[in-house]
Amino acid sequence: MGKNRIGIYPGTFDPITNGHIDIITRAMKFLDEVIVGVAENAGKDPMFSLEERVQMVEEEIAALNGGGNHIRVIPFSNLLMDFAIQNQASVILRGLRAVSDFEYEFQMAGMNARIHPAIETVFLMASERHQFISSRLVKEVGRLGGDISHFVSPRVLAHMQVHFENGDPKKLIQTFEEN
Ligand code: ADP
Secondary structure, eight states, rough: OOOOOOOEEEOOTTTTTHHHHHHHHHHHTSSEEEEEEHHHHGGGGOSSOOHHHHHHHHHHHHHSGGTTTTTEEEOOOOOHHHHHTTTTTEEEEEEEEEEHHHHHHHHHHHHHHHHOOHHHHHHHEEOOOGOOOHHHHHHHHHTTTTOOTTSSOOOHHHHHHHHTTTHHHHHHHHHHHHO
C-alpha cells in the first residue's frame, strides 16, 4: 500500500474521441493516476498539430466529472517505454476494439514487455456504443460533412470545424487531384 499506481495511456489522439474518453474513465477505476501520453507521431501525418491534440485532450479532461483530478496530459516523442519509466508508470493502457486491433497491439505489447518486463500492458474495452469509434473515420466522415456529433465532444467538433473552414490541407489536395 501507499504506492501510487500510475498508468500511461499513449496514443495519437488525432482527435480525441468518445472512445478514448471511455477508456480513460475506466482506467481511473483501478489506477491512482492516468497520464495521457500524446505521441508526436509525425510518421502518421496527423491532421492536428501536437499542440492542438494536447489542447483538445486537456479540454476533455477538464470537462470530466471532478475536473479530471489525477489525470495529466503529457506530449512525448521518445520511446514509449522510456517515457513510462520517466513518469514512474507501472502500467501501459491500450484500448481494444475489434479483432482488427489485436494483431498490432499483440506485437507491440510483446515488444514492450521485452524492453521493460516490469511494466504491464493492460487492455480495456470501451462500452458497446463507443467501440466502433475511430479517429480515422471521424476525420473521414467529418471532412465530407457527415454528422460526427455522437463520436466526439462538442469541443472537439468545434476544433474540427475550424480546421475544415481554414482549409484542411488534405481536402485541398483531394480537390486538386479531382480537377
Ligand atoms: P495510436 O496511433 O497509438 O493507435 P490512437 O489515438 O488511434 O493512437 O489510439 C490510442 C489507443 O486508444 C489505442 O490503444 C486504440 O486501440 C484505443 N482506442 C481508440 N479508439 C477506441 C475505441 N473506440 N474504443 C476502444 N479503444 C480505442
